[in-house]
């Protein structure tokens with residue numbers, strides 16, 4: 001029998017990472033940050049000078065990604081080919097390239113097995129765009145988080161500034177809207193709620209309120 005999994009999908013800046021991390025900690029479950037895999041594939045492609053329109057070269061990069069997620073005290077350190085890229089993969093440049101890489105079906109296929117391998121006992125919180133629709137379609141609880149683009153831009157801006165990155169609201173909003181557009185309109189695994197997903201609108205809600213809402217869904221399904 002398969003380990004339990006809860007999927008959290010939604011657009012960028014909606015707070016999935018924060019909520020997923022809190023859930024994983026509370027249940028002591030594993031955590032899959034699938035966006036990080038696409039970001040790592042994008043960064044590897046950048047490092048190796050691969051053209052972002054070359055699907056077959058990009059799929060080779062994705063297939064052979066040399067990555068490690070290392071738990072260090074309370075944080076996860078991400079290594080790409082042995083280098084600590086934990087901060088680097090969070091840049092808007094890498095995020096935007098990740099969404100280009102992610103539009104190719106061969107890249108997505110190359111990352112599929114790696115994502116499913118995270119599903120081990122005692123359970124998994126899976127964070128992404130297609131966790132409920134493609135990667136874990138049998139998940140007993142699927143959450144789809146939404147918020148207005150403006151609210152997500154404010155959250156993302158704060159996150160960047162807290163990390164010491166200089167950014168403007170206008171630029172962050174523009175990046176978010178461009179990325180949303182690409183993620184929603186691509187032909188493979190577009191960003192849409194699974195038919196059986198519960199949509200949680202997080203606009204005007206703080207982290208505690210969203211966490212409570214998700215925990216009550218978990219209790220209902222439990």
Ligand code: C5P
Nearest residue numbers: 012034035036038098099102128129130
């Ligand atoms: O969530 P994050 O912003 O880190 O994801 C970066 C990009 O990776 C997204 O804009 C999206 O294009 C892609 N992605 C995806 N499927 C996932 C997770 C991320 O296509 N499951």
